[in-house]
Amino acid sequence: MISELKALFDYYEKEKGIDRQRMVEALAQALLAASKKSIGPARELRIDIDPDKGTIKAWAKLLAVETVVNPWEELPLAKARLLKKDAQIGDEIDLEVTPKNMGRIAAQTAKQTMLQRLRQAEKENLYEEFKDRTGDVVSGVVRRFEKSDVVIDLGKFEGVMTAKERVSTEDYTVGDRMRFYVKAVEKDSTRGPEIVLSRAHPNFVRRLFEFEVSEIGDRTVEIASIAREAGYRTKVAVHSADEKVDPVGACVGLRGARVKNIVRELNNEKVDIIRWKSDAAEFVREALKPIKVLSIKVNEDNKQVYLTVSEEDLSKAIGRRGQNARLTSRLVGMDLVIEKDEHAAEVFEGQLGGAAKALIDALSITPDVARTLIQNGLMDISMFSQVDADDLAEMLAGDRELAEQIVEKAGAALAS
Numbered sequence: 001m002i003s004e005l006k007a008l009f010d011y012y013e014k015e016k017g018i019d020r021q022r023m024v025e026a027l028a029q030a031l032l033a034a035s036k037k038s039i040g041p042a043r044e045l046r047i048d049i050d051p052d053k054g055t056i057k058a059w060a061k062l063l064a065v066e067t068v069v070n071p072w073e074e075l076p077l078a079k080a081r082l083l084k085k086d087a088q089i090g091d092e093i094d095l096e097v098t099p100k101n102m103g104r105i106a107a108q109t110a111k112q113t114m115l116q117r118l119r120q121a122e123k124e125n126l127y128e129e130f131k132d133r134t135g136d137v138v139s140g141v142v143r144r145f146e147k148s149d150v151v152i153d154l155g156k157f158e159g160v161m162t163a164k165e166r167v168s169t170e171d172y173t174v175g176d177r178m179r180f181y182v183k184a185v186e187k188d189s190t191r192g193p194e195i196v197l198s199r200a201h202p203n204f205v206r207r208l209f210e211f212e213v214s215e216i217g218d219r220t221v222e223i224a225s226i227a228r229e230a231g232y233r234t235k236v237a238v239h240s241a242d243e244k245v246d247p248v249g250a251c252v253g254l255r256g257a258r259v260k261n262i263v264r265e266l267n268n269e270k271v272d273i274i275r276w277k278s279d280a281a282e283f284v285r286e287a288l289k290p291i292k293v294l295s296i297k298v299n300e301d302n303k304q305v306y307l308t309v310s311e312e313d314l315s316k317a318i319g320r321r322g323q324n325a326r327l328t329s330r331l332v333g334m335d336l337v338i339e340k341d342e343h344a345a346e347v348f349e350g351q352l353g354g355a356a357k358a359l360i361d362a363l364s365i366t367p368d369v370a371r372t373l374i375q376n377g378l379m380d381i382s383m384f385s386q387v388d389a390d391d392l393a394e395m396l397a398g399d400r401e402l403a404e405q406i407v408e409k410a411g412a413a414l415a416s
Contacts, residue, residue: 006052008023015156020051027049029047031049032045035047039058041072042062042073042097043072045059045097046060047059057098060094060097061093062095063091063093064087064088064092064093065077065089075093077089130185131185133182134183134184134185135203135207136182137179137182137204137211138179138180139154139178139180140159140177140178141153141178142173142176143158143174148166149163152197157195159182159195161196161197162196165196166200167200167230169231169232169267170199170231179208179265181197181204182195183196183197200231201230202226205228205262205271206226208265209223209262212253212259212262213258220245221245221251222240228327232269232323233271234266234271235331236251236271237274237286237331238273239275239276248274248275259273280298280300280305280332281298283332284336288317288324291309291317292309294309294310295307295341302335304335304337305332305334305336306339308338309339309340358381359381363381363409363410372396387407388407391403
């Protein structure tokens with residue numbers, strides 16, 4: 001038991017960083033409870049442990065009396081004077097009461113309790129070491145899975161990445177080494193102090209930029225805002241108070257080297273770097289580039305931005321499942337109301353109507369046929385010199401006869 005006890009102390013001290021004296025106290029308390037079964041309710045029972053020798057002794061503090069009434073609390077004066085020559089009635093005498101089976105039975109009984117106390121001490125160490133590391137990025141190895149949580153080995157300690165902090169597009173395999181954002185260190189968790197890790201948090205991307213871009217590290221360039229849908233796309237707005245510094249160029253790096261390193265860490269998540277603007281309207285225009293915003297109106301009171309784009313750009317501005325609009329809204333801190341530019345559509349319809357009327361008059365065709373020809377790029381009678389009946393028949397769903405009639409009338413119109 002002595003060698004086992006010393007080995008246990010050495011392991012927790014070296015590998016877990018738990019103070020040896022704290023372990024001795026934990027073991028003493030555990031053995032005290034276990035020893036009472038073997039020794040009985042002795043007065044002021046205590047356990048002394050020598051962590052270097054691995055020895056364990058039990059002591060009681062009994063009162064010297066003339067006649068013993070309670071053997072658990074009293075000691076005959078004659079026996080007391082064998083331990084202390086000048087002992088007097090009423091003196092407290094330390095008496096070793098270590099049972100023969102202390103080294104095995106009592107220690108085995110107390111072992112589980114001791115380990116529980118050591119685990120608690122380990123968790124307290126965890127909190128003390130990590131309580132000021134919230135917001136840091138740490139490296140760890142995927143160790144195991146507990147339902148939907150991923151347990152990460154951080155060396156001396158373990159962290160937990162819950163389901164909502166995982167990236168849905170990432171696969172995690174036991175043994176994978178990855179970097180994680182320390183979202184929180186929770187002391188009041190039901191499981192004790194707990195390190196909550198994340199790879200989905202927007203600030204994970206922020207910290208990666210701080211590591212990769214020296215200008216952000218020294219505050220020459222600052223990240224004004226960031227919006228992220230983990231695994232898919234992140235928008236980062238940057239600016240610099242130094243007019244000589246290009247904040248976007250600094251983040252992209254030579255030949256895109258800096259942002260490529262970040263994208264690689266994020267498993268090819270798309271990262272847009274945007275120049276921050278103090279004016280909300282200009283900021284929205286920057287955030288939506290290369291989409292051309294035709295008109296824009298900002299309502300500061302309601303935190304809303306109303307903008308119009310062309311019909312061709314509408315789907316791009318909104319993005320797949322609304323992602324582009326959603327991220328832009330988070331980035332600028334305002335709700336976006338994106339609409340199609342109806343004026344441009346009206347102008348186009350007017351132009352279309354005029355062209356259709358000209359074709360109807362010249363070729364003696366119906367409005368529907370005229371619209372079909374215009375949609376295929378034939379808006380003017382002069383364009384028909386470049387097409388033949390085969391081309392027209394393909395446009396007109398294989399109607400060869402109609403195609404030949406149109407070619408004939410177009411030729412006559414061009415010749416006149």
